[in-house]
Amino acid sequence: MAVNGDSTPSEINExxxxxxxxxxxxxxxKRWAQGFHFSKDEPTALEQEEGGPCAVLAPVQAFILKTILSKTVGNNWREVDQEGNTELLIRAVCDILCQVSNYNNGKFKIVRLNDCIRKGTSNHTNHHVSGTEAPVPEYIENSVNQRLQHDIFHSELRIFSYDSLEEVEAFYHQRLDDLTDTFGVLLFxxxxxxxxxxxxxxxxxNDPAEPFIDGTYGYGSQGLINLMITGRAVNHVWDHEQDVGGLxxxxxxxQSKVGFLALLEHLRYCEVGSFLKNPEFPVWVLGSETHLTVLFSFERQLVRPETPSEVARRVFKSFDPEGNNFIPNSDLSEVLRKLDLVSEPAYVDIMTKKLDPENLGIILLNAFMDEFFPEEKTSMPDTFVLYHYNGLRRSCPDGKVIYQEGQAVLLECDIQCVLESNPMLTCLQTKWPNIELQWSRGITPSLN
Incomplete structure (x- = not known):
């Protein structure tokens, strides 16, 4: 049951x-002042008006696609009416809220604008609104700027509490404009x-003094992106934790519901772990230097459960937080135990001598994998169809926000060709090193 909203200025200020x-x-x-609205050319694709809010829009789009992939779909999966895409939007935002509510005893808090000001904010539903022309509340119609300033916006926010997901879903069905109006993205x-x-x-x-939104350009931080994708506001995309200079x-x-791939991983600016590269659903948010887009496929084998060797590699690396690809001999017993392998002291002694014949005090990752998980074969398909989404009309062919379709092939050769002129291919090679792509329109989609 909803609890009446209070202004709670201290919480809003925090x-x-x-x-x-x-x-x-x-x-x-102003660039963040937009609602969730769908493309007239692709009924289930959200449009982004200005740079910045992709840190929220792209994850919500990813969860919309996750819902589509959860259902039995045919050739008409792209033909959804307004009622259908409303359901998809509500399902997506509720999925994201569910992930974070687990840290709050399953409770939900919905932030809304005070009803007395909402009359001036309900000027569209499900169509494009300029991000620079936010509507004017009735009681400040004569203001100089003729728009809702951020200080007034924050002073008019109210917080409502709900005990169950069903109540939240019912609320959004009754007040869809809380998502679709000018401040829908921010309110969510x-x-x-x-x-x-x-x-x-x-x-x-890592540092609460570093805000989620860049004050100059409006880009969302990795912590904000992770919060939306995984429910955790951590600043890094590797698995578990790593020791960097003693920190x-x-x-x-x-493992996350939807994944994340980063263009900058090929430059070693970050390391995306297996939890994000191999999510539960074949949907990935793609990060370039300045923008977020989404990649997805109906080929479920792309995100098959981890193989035993992948589990072993991940467990081994959890004992190697500095990424040296080796562990001290003393950790071998615990690694074997976590993998449900024989970990009796006598056996561990034998394996230690075998894996460290020169008595260097370390065990290399490759030696460990060759001994316990040699030549494991996977069931990854050789060819599959991928789709790409970019919410910025100016970044899409013909200015239309639609899903771009591509045919992917995984080559047998071990040579990876990195093309700086093809950021899309370079980004996808961080997950599939030997991938080649042929896009149906002959145009490589933009990551920016």
Whole structure:
């Protein structure tokens, strides 16, 4: 049951500081002032008006696609009416809220604008609105800028509590404009943060003084992206935690529903772990230097359960937080135990001598894998169809936000060709090193 919303200025102020920092740049705030609305050319594809809010829009789009993939679909999966895409949107936002509610005893908090100001914000549903022309609340119609400034927006926010997901779903069905109106993306983001709990978010961030949204360009941080994708506001995309210069830096702690791939991984600026590369559904948010898009496929074998060798490699690396590809001999027993292999002391002694014949005190990853998991074969298909989504019309062929279809082939050769002129291919090679792609329109989709 909903609890009446209070202004709770301290909680709203904490959210504002975590998200924007001590100062909110009006220009950046305006770029985030958009609702969730679908492309007229692709009924289930969300449109993005300005740079910045892709940190929320792309994950929501990924969960929309996850819902589509969860159903039995035929050749008409792209033909969805308005009622159908409304259901997809509500299902997606509820999925994301569910992930963060697990950190708040299954409770939900929905952030809304005060009803007295909403009359000035309900000027569209399900169609494009300029991100620079936010509507004017009735009681400030005569203001100089003729738009809702960020300080007024924050002063008019109210927080409502709900005990169950069913109540949240019912709320969004009754008040869909909370998602589709001018501030829909921000209201949903604030709801995610409130539901998660601000203390929990701060505990997961490397530096709570670094805001989620860049104050100059409006880009979302990796912590914000991870919060939307996985429910955790950690700043890194590797599995578990790693020791970097004596600092324990936390990453993703379990397999996610949808995944993440990063263009910058090929430059070793980051390391995306197996939990994000191999999510439960074949849907990945793709990160370039400045934008987020989404890749997906109906080929479920692309995200098959981890093979024993993949599990072993991940467990071994959890004992190698610095990424040296070796562990001390003393950790071998625990690695074997976690993998449900023989870990009796006598056997461990024998294997230690075999894997470390020169008595260097370390066991190499390759030696370990060759001994316990030699030449394991996978059931990965050689060819499959991929689809790509980019929510910015200016980045799409003919200015139309539609899914771009491509035919993927996994080559047998071991030589990887990195083409700096093809960021899409370079990004996908971080998961499939030997992939080749032929896009149906002969145009490689843009990651930016």
């Amino acid at each position: 959210i504002k500081n975590l998200l924007w920092g001590p100062f909110v740049k009006e220009e950046v705030f 983001l604030y709801s995610v943060m409130c539901t998660k709990g601000l203390d929990a978010i701060r505990n997961e961030m 324990k830096l936390r990453g993703v702690d379990k």
